[in-house]
Amino acid sequence: MPVWLREHSWRQTLTAVYLSLPLRGARATPANIFCSEQYLKVSIPPFLFEAVLYAPIDDTNSTAKIGNGNIFFTLYKKEPAMWDSLTLANADKEKLQYLRENAVLKAQEKAKQETEAKKVTKQEHKKYALEATMKLEEAERKRIEDLKERERQKVAEELELWKNQQKDGDKYKSIQKKEELHQEVEPLKERKNENINKTRIPNEATSKTRLKSTRGHGSCSIFSQNLKEEQLPAPRVAATIKVNFTPRVFPTALRESRVAEEEEWLHKQAEARRIINSDLSELEDLKEEEKNPDWLKDKGNKMFAMGDYLGAVNAYNLAVRLNNKLPLLYLNRAACHLKLRNLHKAIEDSSKALELLTPPVPDNEKARVKAHVRRGTAFCQLELYTEGLQDYEAALKIDPRDKNIEKDAEKIRHLIQGTVQSS
Amino acid sequence: MSAALGAERPQVVSHVQQALSYTVFDCKWVPRSARLLCLGSAARGAGVVQLYELHGARLELLREIEKPKPIKCGTFGATSLQQRYLATGDFDGNLNIWNLEAPEMPVYSVKGHKEIINSIDGVGGLGIGEGAPEIVTGSRDGTVRVWDPRQRDIPVANMEPVQGESKRDCWTVAFGNAYNQEERVVCAGYDNGDIKLFDLKTMSLRWETNIKNGVCSVEFDRKDINMNKLVATSLEGKFHVFDMRTQHPTKGFASVSEKAQKSTIWQVRHLPQNRDIFMTSGGSGSLHLWKYEYPAQRSKKDSEGSEMGVAGSVSLLQNVTLSTQPISSLDWSPDKKGLCVCGAFDQTVRVLIVTKLNKI
Numbered sequence: 001m002p003v004w005l006r007e008h009s010w011r012q013t014l015t016a017v018y019l020s021l022p023l024r025g026a027r028a029t030p031a032n033i034f035c036s037e038q039y040l041k042v043s044i045p046p047f048l049f050e051a052v053l054y055a056p057i058d059d060t061n062s063t064a065k066i067g068n069g070n071i072f073f074t075l076y077k078k079e080p081a082m083w084d085s086l087t088l089a090n091a092d093k094e095k096l097q098y099l100r101e102n103a104v105l106k107a108q109e110k111a112k113q114e115t116e117a118k119k120v121t122k123q124e125h126k127k128y129a130l131e132a133t134m135k136l137e138e139a140e141r142k143r144i145e146d147l148k149e150r151e152r153q154k155v156a157e158e159l160e161l162w163k164n165q166q167k168d169g170d171k172y173k174s175i176q177k178k179e180e181l182h183q184e185v186e187p188l189k190e191r192k193n194e195n196i197n198k199t200r201i202p203n204e205a206t207s208k209t210r211l212k213s214t215r216g217h218g219s220c221s222i223f224s225q226n227l228k229e230e231q232l233p234a235p236r237v238a239a240t241i242k243v244n245f246t247p248r249v250f251p252t253a254l255r256e257s258r259v260a261e262e263e264e265w266l267h268k269q270a271e272a273r274r275i276i277n278s279d280l281s282e283l284e285d286l287k288e289e290e291k292n293p294d295w296l297k298d299k300g301n302k303m304f305a306m307g308d309y310l311g312a313v314n315a316y317n318l319a320v321r322l323n324n325k326l327p328l329l330y331l332n333r334a335a336c337h338l339k340l341r342n343l344h345k346a347i348e349d350s351s352k353a354l355e356l357l358t359p360p361v362p363d364n365e366k367a368r369v370k371a372h373v374r375r376g377t378a379f380c381q382l383e384l385y386t387e388g389l390q391d392y393e394a395a396l397k398i399d400p401r402d403k404n405i406e407k408d409a410e411k412i413r414h415l416i417q418g419t420v421q422s423s
Numbered sequence: 424m425s426a427a428l429g430a431e432r433p434q435v436v437s438h439v440q441q442a443l444s445y446t447v448f449d450c451k452w453v454p455r456s457a458r459l460l461c462l463g464s465a466a467r468g469a470g471v472v473q474l475y476e477l478h479g480a481r482l483e484l485l486r487e488i489e490k491p492k493p494i495k496c497g498t499f500g501a502t503s504l505q506q507r508y509l510a511t512g513d514f515d516g517n518l519n520i521w522n523l524e525a526p527e528m529p530v531y532s533v534k535g536h537k538e539i540i541n542s543i544d545g546v547g548g549l550g551i552g553e554g555a556p557e558i559v560t561g562s563r564d565g566t567v568r569v570w571d572p573r574q575r576d577i578p579v580a581n582m583e584p585v586q587g588e589s590k591r592d593c594w595t596v597a598f599g600n601a602y603n604q605e606e607r608v609v610c611a612g613y614d615n616g617d618i619k620l621f622d623l624k625t626m627s628l629r630w631e632t633n634i635k636n637g638v639c640s641v642e643f644d645r646k647d648i649n650m651n652k653l654v655a656t657s658l659e660g661k662f663h664v665f666d667m668r669t670q671h672p673t674k675g676f677a678s679v680s681e682k683a684q685k686s687t688i689w690q691v692r693h694l695p696q697n698r699d700i701f702m703t704s705g706g707s708g709s710l711h712l713w714k715y716e717y718p719a720q721r722s723k724k725d726s727e728g729s730e731m732g733v734a735g736s737v738s739l740l741q742n743v744t745l746s747t748q749p750i751s752s753l754d755w756s757p758d759k760k761g762l763c764v765c766g767a768f769d770q771t772v773r774v775l776i777v778t779k780l781n782k783i
Binding site: 162234244 | 434436438455456457477479480554555556557565569571573574577578579580581582583584585588589590591604605613615616617619621623626627628631633758759761762776778
């Protein structure tokens with residue numbers, strides 16, 4: 001139950017009502033005061049003061065002053081009249097309730113309107129600011145445009161001037177030449193009858209002939225230009241220069257190259273060289289050179305060439321144990337296994353070699369062709385002709401110019417067709 | 424355009440813009456006049472030559488000539504100032520020299536190459552330099568041929584790949600070092616980045632190098648002096664400036680390179696009135712104006728005592744973007760400093776004026 005504050009005092013004039021409300025120690029803030037046209041409430045829990053006013057007031061202009069343990073209201077009446085009392089006397093509960101609710105609603109509406117009004121003014125301010133900045137920018141732009149225009153016009157005028165000069169210059173030159181022509185004719189005629197300087201003879205001769213021709217044509221040509229033509233060297237003796245173009249490791253221009261893949265391949269090769277996956281305990285008793293996979297590979301190759309296939313396989317095995325990323329080791333071992341008729345092993349090794357020979361670049365073409373051919377051969381010897389044919393065709397795709405592969409592929413095709421027919 | 428800062432920097436002002444109804448491959452000023460030529464290819468596969476005159480703020484079409492094959496490049500470099508014959512290379516490999524007053528029949532015609540002539544240059548004409556007038560053409564068939572208009576059908580020099588070697592397209596050619604009647608040098612750039620310098624006096628390969636990316640354009644700063652500088656532009660926005668005064672026996676010529684923009688640099692052209700200023704045009708429709716500064720000492724001795732060149736430095740004076748399509752051709756007017764024309768693949772030709780070049 002709120003505690004009602006009833007010790008208020010008030011006085012009035014024709015236009016205003018002054019209400020003073022002591023606060024009995026409670027502290028008030030503007031939030032505690034609620035006022036609408038005909039209803040006034042001060043609620044500072046647990047204290048409560050409410051008044052349904054005698055007549056409507058102008059709540060927007062009315063003020064409340066908080067201070068000294070007291071709220072001092074200055075309420076301006078809507079209609080100037082003397083009130084009999086501050087509050088409506090004959091207010092029953094319902095009416096009071098209704099009035100209260102009304103008041104609340106009205107207050108809310110007012111609040112809404114106020115916020116909207118505020119929004120609208122804010123919008124207008126923004127628009128105005130925008131327009132102002134736009135104007136400023138326009139002015140700036142215009143200034144720059146004008147500068148440009150002025151430059152342009154200046155230059156255009158110069159251009160026109162220059163053009164006219166050219167035209168005048170041409171006309172002047174042509175007039176001058178005509179004069180010169182006439183002038184030259186006179187002294188030449190004179191000189192014909194006088195002693196002529198040796199050096200002048202060629203000039204005179206040529207200019208005489210020129211004179212004749214120019215007179216005939218009626219066009220003015222410059223003497224000096226004609227003389228110059230006389231002095232031009234003969235056309236050059238025809239010759240050919242042979243040209244070589246810069247070779248590249250990968251012979252494509254930068255814009256065509258598949259640089260990324262090629263880099264990858266080179267990188268892989270470099271990596272493979274560096275790997276030494278060695279099992280130190282076993283290898284301690286090996287000689288120094290036997291720890292080098294390249295040396296072992298060479299040894300294996302030699303043994304293969306001599307026919308010692310088992311020895312070659314051993315060499316390759318050791319090399320693989322030292323470095324299992326070199327595709328050539330697997331490739332060569334596959335060849336050995338083929339010779340030894342270890343066909344499954346041959347297939348395995350060729351497959352491993354092919355795996356290591358990715359990405360497919362022109363550099364490892366030969367190796368890939370060999371791998372495919374060896375695997376194909378192994379398949380055929382196992383009578384898995386279709387797989388074999390697949391490998392041969394892959395080899396052909398990489399290197400379509402190898403006749404042997406083509407022949408072998410043909411043979412296999414016939415074999416397949418033969419078996420299909422017979423079965 | 425950075426108009427606000429650097430009021431003293433040269434500005435590139437677009438004076439006239441003309442929309443064309445065909446693809447323009449080359450545009451050239453007619454020497455000693457305010458006229459310019461546009462060469463290109465119409466949509467139906469015919470070659471077009473248009474002659475315009477600059478009148479105030481617009482271009483007036485004076486003449487339009489149609490030819491059976493699209494025309495790729497042209498030059499006035501090898502004709503006299505009186506005749507002003509135009510030499511053109513077309514898509515079929517034909518080299519023709521035309522008298523623009525009577526363009527029905529060419530003055531000189533030869534089927535110079537098997538494939539399109541990518542680039543053409545002329546020397547010995549226009550009162551510049553000495554020696555016989557000659558035209559060099561570079562073609563997609565990998566050969567570079569030098570022609571003399573007085574000798575029919577047979578080139579006076581032929582630079583072709585060795586038998587059996589795969590050929591690379593030649594994209595650009597330029598004459599240089601034509602300071603007297605005997606000396607002459609041809610520089611050719613290929614699509615694999617090769618740059619080769621052929622000496623026509625000794626008929627030999629004088630120098631070659633490779634700049635990794637295809638060479639779009641080469642130009643000497645002046646054709647008619649002892650070779651001074653060579654600029655080579657390439658794909659991927661790089662260009663190299665070689666100092667050609669000192670050739671080291673193994674290292675060749677010293678160079679400085681600059682990466683200007685992400686796109687291809689299609690053309691480089693030196694200002695005729697100042698050989699240290701040049702403009703590059705790019706695939707993004709932009710133009711960059713550069714200035715080369717010489718080093719304190721142009722050559723120095725290396726550890727073995729042989730002379731080697733020292734390259735200077737390049738600084739950007741101005742850059743401007745005019746179009747969204749590559750600007751494929753560029754030409755400075757030899758008569759008015761700062762006036763230039765450029766043609767772009769958006770079928771427009773623009774006349775530009777570069778201001779304040781006197782103050783550099």
